[in-house]
Amino acid sequence: MTQLHPQTRIPERETAGDGTAVDTAAIDADLRKVEDRLGRYFADRLHAAAGFDPAYRRLWASAREAADGGKRIRPRFLLTAHRGLGGGADDAAITAGVAYELLHTAFLLHDDVIDGDTIRRGRPNVAGAFAADATARGADAARGRRWGEAGAILAGDLLLHAAPSVLARADVDEWTRERLLDILDHGVFVTAAGELSDVALAERLGPAHPALEDVLAMTEHKTAAYSVSGPLMTGAVLAGAGEDVLTPLAEFGRLVGIAFQLGDDLLGVFGAEDVTGKSIVSDLRQGKETSLIAYARGTARWQEVAHSLGRGDLAPGEAGRLATVLEECGARRFVERLLEQHVESAVAVLATPSIPSGLAETLTGVARSCIGRIA
Amino acid sequence: MTQLHPQTRIPERETAGDGTAVDTAAIDADLRKVEDRLGRYFADRLHAAAGFDPAYRRLWASAREAADGGKRIRPRFLLTAHRGLGGGADDAAITAGVAYELLHTAFLLHDDVIDGDTIRRGRPNVAGAFAADATARGADAARGRRWGEAGAILAGDLLLHAAPSVLARADVDEWTRERLLDILDHGVFVTAAGELSDVALAERLGPAHPALEDVLAMTEHKTAAYSVSGPLMTGAVLAGAGEDVLTPLAEFGRLVGIAFQLGDDLLGVFGAEDVTGKSIVSDLRQGKETSLIAYARGTARWQEVAHSLGRGDLAPGEAGRLATVLEECGARRFVERLLEQHVESAVAVLATPSIPSGLAETLTGVARSCIGRIA
Numbered sequence: 221m222t223q224l225h226p227q228t229r230i231p232e233r234e235t236a237g238d239g240t241a242v243d244t245a246a247i248d249a250d251l252r253k254v255e256d257r258l259g260r261y262f263a264d265r266l267h268a269a270a271g272f273d274p275a276y277r278r279l280w281a282s283a284r285e286a287a288d289g290g291k292r293i294r295p296r297f298l299l300t301a302h303r304g305l306g307g308g309a310d311d312a313a314i315t316a317g318v319a320y321e322l323l324h325t326a327f328l329l330h331d332d333v334i335d336g337d338t339i340r341r342g343r344p345n346v347a348g349a350f351a352a353d354a355t356a357r358g359a360d361a362a363r364g365r366r367w368g369e370a371g372a373i374l375a376g377d378l379l380l381h382a383a384p385s386v387l388a389r390a391d392v393d394e395w396t397r398e399r400l401l402d403i404l405d406h407g408v409f410v411t412a413a414g415e416l417s418d419v420a421l422a423e424r425l426g427p428a429h430p431a432l433e434d435v436l437a438m439t440e441h442k443t444a445a446y447s448v449s450g451p452l453m454t455g456a457v458l459a460g461a462g463e464d465v466l467t468p469l470a471e472f473g474r475l476v477g478i479a480f481q482l483g484d485d486l487l488g489v490f491g492a493e494d495v496t497g498k499s500i501v502s503d504l505r506q507g508k509e510t511s512l513i514a515y516a517r518g519t520a521r522w523q524e525v526a527h528s529l530g531r532g533d534l535a536p537g538e539a540g541r542l543a544t545v546l547e548e549c550g551a552r553r554f555v556e557r558l559l560e561q562h563v564e565s566a567v568a569v570l571a572t573p574s575i576p577s578g579l580a581e582t583l584t585g586v587a588r589s590c591i592g593r594i595a
Numbered sequence: 596m597t598q599l600h601p602q603t604r605i606p607e608r609e610t611a612g613d614g615t616a617v618d619t620a621a622i623d624a625d626l627r628k629v630e631d632r633l634g635r636y637f638a639d640r641l642h643a644a645a646g647f648d649p650a651y652r653r654l655w656a657s658a659r660e661a662a663d664g665g666k667r668i669r670p671r672f673l674l675t676a677h678r679g680l681g682g683g684a685d686d687a688a689i690t691a692g693v694a695y696e697l698l699h700t701a702f703l704l705h706d707d708v709i710d711g712d713t714i715r716r717g718r719p720n721v722a723g724a725f726a727a728d729a730t731a732r733g734a735d736a737a738r739g740r741r742w743g744e745a746g747a748i749l750a751g752d753l754l755l756h757a758a759p760s761v762l763a764r765a766d767v768d769e770w771t772r773e774r775l776l777d778i779l780d781h782g783v784f785v786t787a788a789g790e791l792s793d794v795a796l797a798e799r800l801g802p803a804h805p806a807l808e809d810v811l812a813m814t815e816h817k818t819a820a821y822s823v824s825g826p827l828m829t830g831a832v833l834a835g836a837g838e839d840v841l842t843p844l845a846e847f848g849r850l851v852g853i854a855f856q857l858g859d860d861l862l863g864v865f866g867a868e869d870v871t872g873k874s875i876v877s878d879l880r881q882g883k884e885t886s887l888i889a890y891a892r893g894t895a896r897w898q899e900v901a902h903s904l905g906r907g908d909l910a911p912g913e914a915g916r917l918a919t920v921l922e923e924c925g926a927r928r929f930v931e932r933l934l935e936q937h938v939e940s941a942v943a944v945l946a947t948p949s950i951p952s953g954l955a956e957t958l959t960g961v962a963r964s965c966i967g968r969i970a
Contacts, residue, residue: 388759401763
């Protein structure tokens with residue numbers, strides 16, 4: 221899953237043209253409630269796990285760590301829409317924020333298993349921690365890897381199960397509950413499709429020559445639905461909004477989700493490592509199918525790109541030369557413009573009477589931050 | 596997960612001492628409704644998947660196949676408790692049966708990923724089908740395996756998410772919904788603990804010398820909770836039963852779940868292959884930590900067992916000699932007695948005024964079938 225970028229912050233207190241502001245201080249207070257509730261969720265499970273194998277407690281401790289330190293982007297979108305539409309961030313909105321954060325953690329855990337990654341946010345993930353534990357106890361690398369994968373699959377399963385189960389307990393009427401579950405179901409359905417496309421692209425089992433539209437569709441499915449559109453719509457439903465609000469929010473989320481990923485693609489190759497915290501060699505070494513690569517494929521410089529791309533031993537100097545080729549062939553400029561277009565389209569979608577101007581301004585700030593972070 | 600044995604059938608129409616029978620013909624009709632609803636569930640997803648990558652449609656088709664051909668043991672337990680307690684198998688009971696079957700399929704899919712299996716019920720599973728598809732398109736074995744695993748993880752994720760989401764839509768009051776979700780949550784929580792213990796035992800990362808109680812605890816957690824106790828309690832809650840009914844049913848489920856696994860352990864070594872459809876070499880070749888092995892560990896013949904156990908090249912003749920050692924050291928007789936004790940304890944639990952005699956008789960028949968199939 222895309223890790224929405226660390227610099228991504230929804231701007232502080234925006235004052236709308238009509239004087240109605242989205243109260244970001246209130247949202248910060250809401251997010252602390254989400255944090256508390258998540259803490260209690262894991263504390264309860266850790267307590268219950270004490271009756272089982274010691275490894276099961278370690279599994280829950282690792283799952284809690286996986287959920288820690290996230291930027292809570294999804295609850296933030298949810299609560300922004302909720303408050304921006306006049307909602308009072310009642311218990312149900314907090315509950316829904318917790319559900320989306322549990323879902324996100326589950327997806328990260330399984331994404332890492334699928335990619336064979338054992339590190340996340342600079343620390344060993346569940347698979348990494350379990351594998352290290354096994355080898356410390358004398359297991360060879362293969363047994364350690366199997367134990368790590370089993371742990372990460374089961375931890376993800378537990379949180380994936382938790383998301384709808386937590387959401388279904390929100391204190392809302394029947395109709396609202398069905399609606400919230402529909403939005404969550406749709407998010408999971410679309411995310412799985414995007415994840416599968418991502419693996420197909422990485423394993424060269426998708427289209428023989430992936431076009432930009434294949435990469436953008438994958439991005440949209442893998443990230444936008446459950447990270448942006450779903451949380452915004454959920455917050456809106458809980459504030460009692462109708463289709464005239466949900467439809468533009470869903471479309472805004474789709475466009476912003478793609479814009480974030482385009483930003484990640486650019487930062488992955490042209491970003492300053494000390495700012496992004498991410499190596500600029502990694503995407504190129506993995507041969508990741510990004511918007512930059514999809515564009516470069518249609519240019520005269522493709523052979524130069526293809527020659528180095530996906531080489532696991534790519535040296536930083538070679539990576540730098542590859543970045544220069546991606547710049548010279550026009551891929552960088554193209555993706556920057558594409559990102560701007562997505563942001564401006566997203567902003568334009570909000571210019572409708574059904575979206576209160578305070579909410580529109582706050583969300584416009586979020587969308588524009590996609591450009592800010594690559595400028 | 597334990598595949599409850601193919602011969603396991605809840606006996607046909609039992610007539611209770613007081614003349615109140617559990618209407619098994621009605622349950623069969625209920626099960627056809629569960630089947631229809633499952634069919635519709637998958638048809639809807641296949642239809643929706645058409646808007647995505649062709650591989651996503653194949654993923655849903657494989658997931659549907661994984662759910663096909665099961666014995667529907669869990670919905671059957673659920674509906675037996677429901678009807679046996681005077682429930683009318685309303686829509687909510689059918690919905691709950693569908694939820695448990697989706698959960699079961701999800702567990703099977705992820706269990707296979709964890710075990711590295713690509714065959715289930717004699718056919719390629721999701722991982723097997725996806726890997727075969729990839730290699731047919733020119734991928735090497737490693738890429739095929741990664742593609743297969745990704746597919747199976749995602750298919751399991753989709754169904755794992757579906758179970759609580761489907762259950763939460765049951766047309767019941769608030770209190771009942773929370774209760775049903777609690778039972779499902781508990782089942783998932785306990786099953787994950789059992790699955791982790793199973794992997795720890797298989798990878799020799801659990802206790803250095805697993806005792807019988809470790810193996811029985813693993814079995815109870817991995818299978819009994821979500822396969823027997825959970826469905827029985829769910830059917831009972833939907834029939835309006837109170838704790839005086841739920842407590843004995845949960846305990847009955849725990850004991851019968853273990854008894855089934857003990858039966859599987861015996862059949863895995865002493866069963867007739869043409870009856871069980873399962874090789875008697877496989878458990879021994881895998882070095883599976885069963886009740887027989889845990890018992891044998893404490894006997895004078897252990898070195899003979901340890902010498903051959905877990906050897907991947909174990910010939911059928913050697914497996915036969917190993918079976919003889921397991922018989923001669925008393926493991927077989929011990930496990931047979933243990934199974935009988937569990938069955939009799941399970942039956943005794945039902946002898947309480949809160950359990951209607953018709954239901955008690957039907958469930959007694961189910962419990963005794965554990966003995967019948969090994970006799």
